[in-house]
Amino acid sequence: MSLRSAAWFAGDDLPGFLHRASLRAQGLSNAALSGRPIIGISNSWSELVSCNAHFRGMADAVRRGVLQAGGLPLEFPTISLGENLMKPTAMLYRNLMAIDVEESLRSYPLDAVVLLAGCDKTVPAQLMGATSANLPAVMVTGGPATPAIFHGRRLGVGTDLWRYTDQLRAGKLSRQEFAELEQAAMPGVGHCTEMGTASTMAALSEALGVALPGSAAIPAGDARRYAAAESAGLLAVSLARSGPRPRQILTRAAFLNAATVLAAIGGSTNAVVHLLALARRSGVPFSLDDLDEVSARTPLLVNVRPAGEHLFEDFFHAGGVPALLRELRPLLDTDALTVTGRPLGEGLSTTAPPDRRVIAALDEPFGGTGGLAVLRGNLAPDGAVIKASAASARLRRHRGRAVVFDSVTDLAERIDDPSLPVTADSVLVLRNAGPVGGPGMPEWGQIPIPARLLRDGVTDMVRISDARMSGTAYGTAVLHVAPESAIGGPLAAVRDGDLIELDVPGRRLHLHVDDREIQRRIADHPPHVPAAPSGWARLYRTHVLQADQGCDFDFHQPDTGPDTTALPDGLLSGWHGGW
Template sequence: MRLRSEEWFQGAPDNTFQHRSALRTIGHLPENYIGKPIIGIANSWSDFNNCNMPHKELVEWVKKGVIMAGGYPMEFHTITTPADLMKPSDLVYRNLMAMDVEEMVRSQPIDGLVLLAECDKTTPAQLMAAASCNIPAIQLAAGHRSSGTFRGETVTYATDLWKYLDEYKAGLLKQQEWDELEGCMSCSAGGCAVMGSASTIKCMSEMLGMMLPGTACIPAVDSRRVEAAIATGKRIVEMVQQDLRPSDLMTPSAFHNAFKLLAALGGSTNAIIHLTAIAGRRGIHLDLAQIQTLMQDIPLIVNLQPSGSFNMDAYYQAGGLPATIRQLLPLLESACLGATGETIAKIYGEETVKIPGVITSIDEPVQAAPTLVMLQGNIAPNGAIIKKSASSEQLLKHRGKAVTFHSYEDMLERIDSDELEVDETSILVMKNCGPVGEGMPEWGSIPIPRKLLKQGIKDLVRISDARMSGTSYGTVVLHIAPEAAIGGPLAIVEDGDMIELDVLQGSIQLIVEDAVILQRLQHWRRPVPRHHRGYPRLYADHVLQAPEGCDFDFLRPQSVNELPFVEPIIGRG
């Protein structure tokens, strides 16, 4: 087996002297690493990222596992994407993080890669990079945080946050109680403890064979997370020796399984963007019609917030992802490989549900199929998405007048005004928040106007070209494409226009004559770009639309045979 790192350390003498000498200065002696697989460990913790903070310690256990298996660990750091703090959108920086990881791997002597992930966009960013690099790679999650107690009940960040925020706005929660909630909602570092974006994409990673079986949903504070770190370190050395690469694991069939699992979990709508982007890096192209076909007959079989009642602790105790995959196995392409190199049929075939009611079966689901629905119509010619499992039943077929907001700032300024002409039949429409317009932040779950909250109204149909947090709920139409900022029909919706939503028919229609729509589009003028320099300018100039995963146009190969990773020329520094 020829190691990639040999080019740096056992090649031309004038080059290898410099490389070995540089490493000697920091304690890496040639006799300790030459001939061994060098394992790069991409760490993504920072003081801004509470989700990924456990990796500050877990990395040392990964290193132990690598050494135990005969490899040589080398830790390096990349940017990270703290979803709570990164504005306006961590999605913008997902692509930058993916580029960061890819370039660090490409330019350094790394034979195998361990990717330390957790927060919403760190996991897909690393998977995008792994798909492009295509050297042996595996992920380790930090785990979800501990939940708190408020008013004698368990509260879980962040689904319960949205519920209590509405109560606070409606005057049902006192300031003292609101302050108390801030201090008790999250009780450790780690990701959100619901089936939001972080938990969803970790499950997708395991389904794709990029995390060790059973490790995606271990709590951050559980000692088995340390065991997972050691096992991950051991496994990556074996993967290098076996030459098992992401291209062997992230196959078209594996992505088919991931979308089916996404539906069964009632997972985050964000995962559709991420899976599409990751598959795109492999040259695998999946459109919304194909995705809908994969998911349309898959029922919801886990009872987790925001689509259900329980949190990730209960899910893990009930058997977690392994038990879920076992229940779903008859509908999956079971010959796909997991991270152990065995088929998923062998890995998950004997798993059992330990707590009925948290995980159910395809014959007795929590909710009938479909759970996520692709929509299309004259307001969204290239598609849109709604999370049916987290929507209000009475609004799944609805017709109402549009109340439009031309930007997020416009919405914030007017949403709670007593002068806003809105009632329980209205449809809230927000424009110019898509990939080019604003970087596609999680603004799609438009707040319910305060005056309606005071009347006890908790949900309205809401429509935008933005995303929403995977922890959110409500009848929210997202990812409308083309987006308003590039002239999609959403841009010309006006106050009072009738809109009709029919989720079961997969339809979203602007009830305006075609001639009027055409006339409005002819008079539409593109908004002045917000960004004129730096990475945001690069993003706006090259980002693809939501149905294509919001990746950069210049980072996607055209086919599975056209992988973009190019090895560097090894020469003098």
């Protein structure tokens, strides 16, 4: 297989001269450029993103692997998306990062790429970009951070923060103790320590077959994390010569396998929109209904917060994704191709038995099937999602009167108002928080419980929104309602006091209001579309799809024509008549 980079460097003409000279300016010799596969290192390192702050060292490890295999590593930066500091939400920029990666791969002289990502949106963004470009790629994630210790207990970064925040609001935790928690909460680099979105996407990358087996859960500070990065560099050189390419790996079987793992780990609901977007980029038919059907037959096997009690590094020490795949083998397509060129099931029979405190057997699971459910009804014609494994059993079938908030600002101003007409049976509704209305579909879906009810001992309520929720969060939260209220979805018709019915076993979300009245209310409720005068915000608002289609852009259809990484004839030759 001829190397793609040869189109830049092999010619005895003016373009070849200029391209070779451009790299020689960095001190590279003839030997470095003579027929070697050129391997990109797509690095989302940033001092603004603690999940990815250790990627300089990771990139050096990848570089070692590439050099050992006889390739030439060339590192380039991408935008880096951080959950905590980016406002209004990192999700607003996931598609921007995907475009950044895609066009860098398409336009530069690269034969394969190693993708370095860790924080929630950086993993799907890198994969989306690489899939659209369809350049041979291997995913390397950053690993979980060292767990914090507070009051003698190891913390999950978000999961435990939400609990302590509720204790503070209920008057059960002092301001001094909360300040101490802040000092302890994040003791080092790496992504969240529980089964939040970052951990979920790392595990799903391995299940999809785009990451090296056993690499997903290695802690950020563990030397094996860097050894895995080195191995990815070695593999990338082989990929440059013979593939496979992302779209050969990301088949329908791969997505069904990933959906199975998502259900078994009690993973983040955010993974739903990312898998849908990635499948769309791959040209693979895969929908919310597929996710619901897979979840309905897959039990919870992994005992990690927020659906369990352990942390993600415990999952690694218990055997990680390979051990889980071994347990799930009857539910998987083990012939699915992976980035190694071998099937997913190869070697699973020799994988050591897992620690049963963390990874259960398929016939003795930690939880039942249906941990992730897709709801439909007159409130969510195109679907909504609930993480049933993190919801209260008593609330999975519930009827209650709506208490409606028109925006996150409205929510912040009124949620703790003593005069708010709310009871423990109320259904809290937040609208105008979807892909367009947010904008960017922020993680506002874990609506806080009113302080007055917290003080009375209420720990969970039914909450409904067109927003997302942090993967580290928990509670009976219906999310991703589609279509969203800002573009005239039925959530815009809900009024205070309306009766709402949630039936998770029946997969139903229903507003007990006549259909004609719903349409009248929507007609009287003008769309709540935030101003976007120019630039990225306007492009995003104009072209973003709804949650049931992964919140990707409408123009990102997969190219089914010729090789999208090939360059048009004559583009790199013939300048000034050639030499």
